[in-house]
C-alpha cells in the first residue's frame with residue numbers, strides 16, 4: 008500500500024537545504040505552509056532517463072497529418088484564415104484570435120489543408136462553463152487538418168520579426184509579440200497569456216516550476232536542458248508586467264533542475280537586467296498540489312486571494328516555466344507556439360520520454376514511435392493521473408495544454424468503475440479534510456453536492472475547490488468526490504441564478520408553458536368548430552337547426568353569405584390570436600433554455 | 601482499451617485507504633488487548649467475541665437484505681466486527697450468551713441502521729448497546745462471575761486451566777451444565793464487582809485500593825493487575841492506530857489530558873477513596889479504551905480538529921464527573937453517549953473556513969459593524 012503522508016514539510020527542514028544549494032548564506036526565505044496535500048509515489052524517474060526528443064527527428068518523424076483544433080485555450084474558438092486546399096508554410100497563421108480571450112493558431116509544419124472538420128473528439132478540453140463536464144469530455148470540435156509534405160518549409164518573411172534587443176523594446180511591443188505567437192498557459196488551463204500579462208499593478212512574478220503531479224516531468228526536463236531560455240523568458244515577462252520581484256518556485260526534490268537554473272541565473276548575474284530584476288529561486292516542499300497556482304503563491308508569498316478573485320487581482324502573476332520558455336521563443340526567435348514539451352510515460356510505454364512535440368501531432372503517432380505495449384495499456388490520459396483527462400480516441404492530437412500523455416497500465420490506473428459503480432457511504436473519517444489544500448471540508452461539500460443543495464455547496468466553498476483530487480485519493484469509501492463537485496458546479500453554472508431561484512423559476516416557466524399550450528389548444532378547438540360550421544353551411548344545412556332547434560334565433564334571419572363572412576372574420580381573429588400565443592410560448596422556451 | 605469499466609474522470613490514481621482496511625487495522629490494534637483479557641480473565645471474552653461476531657454478521661446481513669442493498673458488499677466493510685469486538689470488551693466475561701446476542705442486536709439495529717447505517721450513526725453503537733444492556737439486565741451486567749477473581753475469591757482458579765475453561769463455558773451456556781456435557785460441575789462463587797467498563801465506586805472495594813500500593817506485578821493474575829495490563833494494551837493498540845494515521849491524535853489526547861488534569865486537580869493524598877489518584881483514573885479504569893477506540897469513532901465525532909479537541913475534552917470532563925459525582929455505575933460509555941449528542945453542534949460551530957473566505961470572527965465583526 009502506498010502510504011500517503013498527511014503531514015506537512017515544515018519550512019525549517021527546507022531552509023538548510025536551500026542554503027546548501029544556493030550557497031548564499033543570507034538567503035533565507037520564509038515559506039508559508041500549504042494546508043493538507045498528499046505525497047503520492049512520483050514515478051517521475053521513468054521519463055527522465057534520456058534527453059528531450061525533438062520532432063521531427065530520426066526517432067520521431069513528422070506525422071502524415073496534423074490536427075489543430077480551433078479551441079485549445081479557454082476562450083472562444085479561433086477563426087480559420089485558410090481554406091481547404093491551401094498550401095501553408097511552417098509558422099504561418101492559420102486561425103485568427105476572436106474577441107478579448109482569443110488566441111492565434113499557427114501551422115506547425117508545411118503542407119496542404121486537407122479539411123476543416125468537426126470529426127474529432129476533443130481531449131483535454133479546456134473547461135467550458137456552458138456544458139457539463141461529461142459533455143465536454145466527448146464534445147467534438149472544429150479542427151484544421153494539415154496533410155504534411157515533409158519539407159517543413161518556412162517562407163522567409165512569414166515569421167514575426169525577431170526582437171534581438173528586447174530589453175530596449177516597450178512592454179506593449181513585447182506584449183504584441185506574445186499575442187501574435189498564439190500563447191496560452193501551457194500548464195493546463197490554457198488561459199490566454201497575453202491577457203494575463205496585460206493585467207495592471209503586478210508586483211510579484213512567480214514562475215511555476217513546481218510540477219507536483221506524479222509522472223509529469225515536462226517542466227523538469229525543460230529546466231534541466233533549457234534553463235537559460237526559461238530565465239530569459241521570465242525576465243521578458245517581468246519586463247512586460249513590470250513586477251518588482253521575480254521568484255522561480257521549484258520543488259525541492261528536483262535537484263538537477265535546481266542546479267541548472269542556478270547556473271543559468273549566475274550567467275545572467277553579470278548583465279544589468281538581472282541586477283534589477285530581483286530574480287531568485289525558492290524551493291517549495293514536494294507535496295501535491297504545491298504546484299497549483301494559488302497554492303504556489305500561498306507557499307511563496309503568503310498571499311491568499313479572496314475567494315472568487317484571481318491572483319492577478321492581488322498583484323501576483325504566475326506562469327509556468329513552459330510558458331516562460333514559449334515567451335522567450337516568441338520574442339527572441341520570433342517562433343510562434345507550434346510545439347511544446349510533453350511527457351509520454353506510463354507503464355505501458357517501452358521507452359517513456361519527454362518529447363518536444365508539434366502541436367497537432369496525433370497521440371497514436373507519438374506512442375507508436377516511442378514503443379507502446381498495446382496489451383498493457385488500459386487507458387490513455389492527457390495530463391497527470393490526478394487532474395488529467397481521459398482520451399477517448401488514440402488519434403486525438405497533442406494540444407497546447409497537453410503536458411503529459413499517460414499510457415497507463417493496470418499499475419498506474421485505478422480500475423474502479425465509473426461514477427455509476429456503488430461506492431460505500433461516507434464514514435466521516437475526515438481523511439479528505441486533512442488533505443484538502445484549500446481547507447474545505449470535502450465530506451460536507453459532498454453531502455451538499457450529492458443532494459444538490461446548491462446554496463450549501465456554495466457556502467462550503469464549492470467554487471474554491473481546485474479539483475485537485477487529493478480528497479478522492481485518500482477517501483476510504485472510494486467516493487468519486489471530485490465527480491460530484493464537477494457535476495454540482497456545472498449544474499450551478501448552468502443557471503446564473505442561485506439554485507433555489509432556478510427551481511422556482513423552472514416551476515413558474517413550466518406553469519406558463521402549460522397555460523399557453525392550453526390557450527393555443529382552446530383557439531385550435533374554436534377554429535375546428537368554425538371550420539365545422541363552414542362545412543355545414545357548404546353542405547347546405549341550416550345552422551339554426553343544429554344549434555337552436557326551438558327558438559327562431561336572429562341568426563336564422565341572416566343570409567348564408569353573411570354568416571360565411573362572419574365566420575371568416577372569426578377565423579382570422581382566432582388565427583391571429585393563436586399565432587400570437589405560439590410566438591409567445593416560443594419566446595418563453597428560448598429564454599428558459 | 602476498454603472504455604466502459606473504468607473511471608471517466610480524474611483522479612485516476614489508485615485510492616490509498618479502504619473501509620475494510622481501516623476496520624481491519626482497528627481489529628488488529630485490538631489483538632494485544634484481546635490476548636491480555638483472555639490471559640487474565642479466561643476465555644469468557646473469546647466466547648463473547650464469537651457470539652457477538654456471528655450474531656452481528658447475521659443481523660447485518662438481514663438488515664442489508666431488508667434494506668435492499670448488496671449484502672456481501674456491505675458485510676465486507678467489517679465494521680460490524682469492530683462493533684462486536686468493542687462490545688465484547690465491555691461485557692462481563694462469563695455473562696450468559698443471550699446478553700452478548702441481544703447486545704449486538706441493539707448495536708446493529710438501534711445503534712447503526714435506524715440512523716442509516718455506517719457513517720450516519722449519531723451514537724457509538726457499542727457504547728449504546730452497552731448502556732442499554734446495563735439498563736435492561738443490570739444483574740447480569742454487573743456480575744463478575746469469574747474463575748479468576750483474583751484476590752477476592754476464596755480459592756482462585758487459574759482462568760486458563762481446564763477447570764477455568766469449563767467454568768467459563770458453563771457460565772456462557774448455562775444449559776451445558778444441565779445436559780452434563782462438562783466433566784466438572786463447577787459452581788462459581790458469585791463475586792460481584794466491576795467489569796473494565798464499569799468502574800467501581802472508590803469507597804466500596806477498599807481492598808482493591810490497598811492493592812495499589814503493592815506495586816506492579818505483571819504475572820500475578822489478579823484483577824487489579826489485569827485491568828492495568830488491559831489498559832496498557834489498549835494504549836498500545838491506540839498508538840498503533842495513531843502511527844498508521846487511522847485516527848488523529850486530537851481526541852485521545854484531549855480525553856486523557858482532561859481526565860488527567862481533573863484528577864490531578866482534585867486529588868489529595870489520603871483521599872483515594874473519594875477522588876482516586878490520576879494513575880487509578882487512567883489505568884485502572886476503561887478510560888483508555890474509551891479514549892482510543894470508542895470516542896474516536898469517526899461517524900459520531902465532529903470532523904474539524906478544533907471540534908475534536910473540544911469533543912474530547914468534554915468527554916474527559918463528563919467521564920470524571922460521572923465517576924466522582926454521579927451515582928451511576930458506568931462513566932465512560934455514558935460520557936461518550938452524552939457528548940455524542942453534542943457532536944453535531946460542535947461540528948457546526950467549529951467548521952473551518954475555506955482559504956480566502958472571511959473567518960468566522962471577521963464575519964461576525966462585519967455583521968456587528970453593519971448593525972452599529
Ligand code: SF4
Nearest residue numbers: 433434436437439482
Ligand atoms: S474521506 Fe471519504 S469517507 Fe472519509 S470523510 Fe471524506 S468523504 Fe467521508
Ligand code: SF4
Nearest residue numbers: 443472473475476478
Ligand atoms: S478536490 Fe477540492 S475538495 Fe478535494 S482536496 Fe482538492 S480542493 Fe479540496
